[in-house]
Structure formats: C-alpha cells, structure tokens
Amino acid sequence: MTRSITTIDPTTGQPLATYEGWDQTGINQAVDAAHAAAKVWGQQALEVRTNAARRLAEHLRAQKDRFARLITSEMGKPLGEAAGEMEKSAVTALYYADNAPHLLADEKVDIEGAAAWVSYEPIGLVLAVMPWNFPVWQVMRFALPAIVSGNGILLKHSPNVTGCALALQQLFEEAGLPKHLLTTLLIAESEVPAEIERLIADDRIAAVTLTGSNRAGAAVGSAAGRASKKSVLELGGSDAFVVLDDANVPAAAEAAVKARFQNAGQSCVCAKRFIVSEKVAAEFTQRFVEGTRALSVGDPTAASTRMGPMARSDLRDALQRQIDQSVAAGGKLLIGGRARQGDGFYFEPTIIANAQPGMAVFDEETFGPVAAITVARDDGHAIELANATAFGLSLSIWTASAEHGVRVAKQITSGAAFINAITASDARVPFGGTKKSGYGRELAAAGVREFSNIRTYWAALAS
Numbered sequence: 001m002t003r004s005i006t007t008i009d010p011t012t013g014q015p016l017a018t019y020e021g022w023d024q025t026g027i028n029q030a031v032d033a034a035h036a037a038a039k040v041w042g043q044q045a046l047e048v049r050t051n052a053a054r055r056l057a058e059h060l061r062a063q064k065d066r067f068a069r070l071i072t073s074e075m076g077k078p079l080g081e082a083a084g085e086m087e088k089s090a091v092t093a094l095y096y097a098d099n100a101p102h103l104l105a106d107e108k109v110d111i112e113g114a115a116a117w118v119s120y121e122p123i124g125l126v127l128a129v130m131p132w133n134f135p136v137w138q139v140m141r142f143a144l145p146a147i148v149s150g151n152g153i154l155l156k157h158s159p160n161v162t163g164c165a166l167a168l169q170q171l172f173e174e175a176g177l178p179k180h181l182l183t184t185l186l187i188a189e190s191e192v193p194a195e196i197e198r199l200i201a202d203d204r205i206a207a208v209t210l211t212g213s214n215r216a217g218a219a220v221g222s223a224a225g226r227a228s229k230k231s232v233l234e235l236g237g238s239d240a241f242v243v244l245d246d247a248n249v250p251a252a253a254e255a256a257v258k259a260r261f262q263n264a265g266q267s268c269v270c271a272k273r274f275i276v277s278e279k280v281a282a283e284f285t286q287r288f289v290e291g292t293r294a295l296s297v298g299d300p301t302a303a304s305t306r307m308g309p310m311a312r313s314d315l316r317d318a319l320q321r322q323i324d325q326s327v328a329a330g331g332k333l334l335i336g337g338r339a340r341q342g343d344g345f346y347f348e349p350t351i352i353a354n355a356q357p358g359m360a361v362f363d364e365e366t367f368g369p370v371a372a373i374t375v376a377r378d379d380g381h382a383i384e385l386a387n388a389t390a391f392g393l394s395l396s397i398w399t400a401s402a403e404h405g406v407r408v409a410k411q412i413t414s415g416a417a418f419i420n421a422i423t424a425s426d427a428r429v430p431f432g433g434t435k436k437s438g439y440g441r442e443l444a445a446a447g448v449r450e451f452s453n454i455r456t457y458w459a460a461l462a463s
Contacts, residue, residue: 038152
C-alpha cells in the first residue's frame with residue numbers, strides 16, 4: 001500500500017513535495033527514540049531548559065524569512081502573517097525562559113508538624129496532534145511550555161504542512177536541543193485515526209494534546225479517557241463579536257475586518273458571528289462591507305496582499321455549502337459568496353446579513369472568509385444570541401465603557417473575553433475553551449503546568 005504524503009500549493013493547486021509515510025516499525029522506532037530523549041531531558045536542571053528556550057527564540061528569529069516562505073507555500077497565508085508566527089513564537093520562548101523559574105518553583109505549604117510542598121515535575125513524552133492553519137505557532141505555543149517543564153514531544157502535524165513539521169524538528173536540533181526531543185511523525189492520512197489511538201494507548205506516551213476539529217477531539221479525548229491519560233483539547237470556535245449600542249462604530253468595524261479575514265478566516269479563534277445592536281447596525285454594516293471590499297486578495301507573497309487563498313480545496317467546498325445553505329434559509333448576501341475562478345483555492349471575502357440561529361453560518365464553525373451579521377434588539381438579546389452556540393472559545397465586545405462590556409461578558413460563556421480588542425492568544429494569559437471548544441489551557445502558568453506532575457511532598461518532622 002502507498003503511504004505517500006503530498007503537500008499542495010494552495011495558490012495553484014499543484015503538488016509541492018511528496019514524503020513517504022512510515023510503517024509501524026518506523027513509528028515504533030521513532031517513539032522509542034523520543035521516549036528515551038524525554039527521559040533524559042526531564043532530568044536536566046530547569047536552568048538548562050530555560051537556556052534552551054532562549055536559544056529557540058534566537059533561531060526562530062534568525063530563520064523567520066525562510067520559515068515564512070515555507071508556511072506561505074504550504075498553506076497560503078500572506079508572508080507578513082507567516083513571519084508574525086515566528087516572532088510570536090520567539091516572544092513566547094522568551095516569556096518561558098524568563099518566567100519558568102517562578103512558575104515551576106516548589107510551593108511551600110504551611111502544615112503543622114511537617115515540611116510540605118508542591119512540586120511541578122515532568123511527565124515524559126507528550127503526543128501533539130496539530131493543525132495546519134498556524135503551522136509554527138500552534139506547535140510552539142504547546143511545545144515551548146512542554147519543553148521548559150521537562151517533557152518531550154511527539155508531533156503529528158497536519159499532512160499539508162509536512163515541510164513545516166520537519167523544519168521545526170530541524171530547528172530544535174539546530175538550537176542545540178537533544179535529538180529526538182521533538183520528533184515529527186510521518187503517517188499517511190488514511191492511517192492517522194488508528195495510529196493515534198494506538199499511540200495514546202502506548203505506555204511510552206504520557207499525555208496527548210490536540211488542536212483541531214470536534215470530530216478529531218472526540219476521538220482523541222475518548223482514547224485518552226480509556227487509557228487514563230491527561231488530554232488537552234483546543235477545538236472549534238464560533239466566536240461572537242458583539243457591538244453594543246454605545247460602541248465606537250468606526251473602530252469596531254475596522255477591527256471586524258481584521259478579526260474575521262486574517263488568515264483568510266481560517267482560525268478557531270477568529271470572530272465569526274457579528275452580533276450588532278440595532279441602534280448601530282446600519283452604520284456598522286456599511287463600514288464593515290466597505291472595509292471588506294477594500295481587502296486586497298491575491299498572491300500571498302506580494303507585499304500588498306491582505307488575504308491569500310484558502311489552504312485546501314475541500315475547505316473551500318465546505319465553506320461554499322455553508323454559504324449556499326444560509327442564503328437559501330434567508331441570509332442576505334452583502335458581498336462575495338463564491339470561490340474565485342482560476343488556479344488555486346481563492347474565495348471571495350463574504351458577508352451575510354440577517355444570520356439567525358438555525359443557519360449554517362450561525363450554528364456551525366465557518367473556517368474561511370465569511371462573516372455572519374445578526375441584529376440584536378438590546379443587551380439581553382445580544383447575550384442570548386452570543387450564547388446560542390455549541391462553542392465557547394472566546395468573545396469580543398465593543399462598547400464605550402469597559403464596565404459595560406464586562407457586565408455583558410460575564411453573562412456569555414467563553415474561555416476568554418476581550419473588551420474593545422480583537423481576540424488573541426498571548427503567552428502571558430491562558431488560552432482555551434469551554435463547551436464544544438474543548439478543555440484544558442495553553443500558555444501562561446496554566447500552560448506550563450498542564451503537562452506537569454503536580455506532586456505533593458509531606459515530610460513529618462521528628463517529634
């Protein structure tokens with residue numbers, strides 16, 4: 001049987017490179033090597049691990065341009081956005097280099113008659129199943145805290161960014177980290193479900209993390225449960241961008257364009273449902289459409305391009321279905337709505353008004369450049385609409401008063417709430433979701449401790 005993995009240029013639809021997937025013997029050998037490397041790494045002093053994070057930051061910055069070209073070639077985002085992934089990863093590496101000593105420090109506990117403390121210790125080899133939409137950042141936001149906390153990484157990346165996955169493994173080694181500490185697995189797509197389940201059950205694997213679809217998350221989470229292993233799942237999102245009646249409408253509309261169409265809308269944490277007070281709905285909609293129409297869509301290597309192609313043809317087809325079904329159900333197409341003719345997987349930036357619960361663009365995660373606008377009668381109605389989703393990743397609220405925004409946010413379920421700001425991930429604050437958006441947290445103190453053995457020590461004092 002063939003196990004080949006072929007990457008595709010999303011600007012042309014033509015093959016980029018082909019890699020040979022491994023059989024079980026090759027996979028087992030890789031797991032053996034990674035498990036051994038993780039065991040040795042976990043015995044290293046924290047200072048050794050934080051110094052490694054500093055070197056990773058240096059190499060991420062030094063290789064920014066090379067990686068940006070690779071990211072763009074494999075998944076299609078503009079070069080500037082691709083370079084931004086590298087810088088964000090470098091900043092995060094430095095955050096952990098600077099802060100791990102206190103985030104992972106022993107915590108003394110005052111107990112009469114005993115010396116007691118809590119330690120954060122390595123757990124071993126962590127299996128990471130990662131997506132294609134941020135080929136470097138998605139990996140590094142998990143990998144950096146995992147490495148600093150003393151663990152090893154077995155990386156199963158998305159097949160369409162196989163070149164990025166192998167380049168990351170090389171970058172780790174070039175930064176002086178032990179060989180096999182980050183190991184990329186090459187598994188043919190048809191064999192991935194069975195192999196991931198087998199690996200989760202393997203005693204050499206200590207835990208698993210996945211960023212991806214709800215279907216994949218359900219499979220990984222259930223397999224981890226059967227194996228009694230820790231799992232962290234960062235799944236889909238249908239984030240609400242709520243514009244209240246006292247909002248600065250021009251600022252909100254300008255932010256909305258970036259919030260929805262960055263990375264061609266291919267992000268779990270992109271704003272997707274725009275819930276707007278009827279008092280300002282007409283102005284917001286007009287400005288949002290004007291800003292969207294001004295987007296430069298085309299060659300992602302051109303400096304003027306704001307939006308490149310979608311990453312794959314199947315994703316483009318799925319988005320077309322969601323749009324068509326929503327318009328047929330009463331949604332009003334304001335701009336876009338179709339794939340662009342010609343080579344590649346380009347799709348027009350799209351806005352649909354009159355989106356309602358029950359429509360695909362409201363109920364489902366839309367992983368591409370389409371925005372759904374829904375008008376709310378008042379704050380209570382906006383809260384009801386924002387909560388009318390199976391997802392709960394993040395939330396963005398626009399208002400003249402931060403206090404007003406926080407009052408509204410407290411009544412909407414999400415993993416994060418941003419007031420007068422676009423949702424973002426940042427090393428200094430935890431990132432993760434609620435409901436069908438998953439569980440567990442990445443980044444900040446929570447991220448470096450998720451894959452630590454939080455161990456209690458209790459030493460009774462001599463009487």
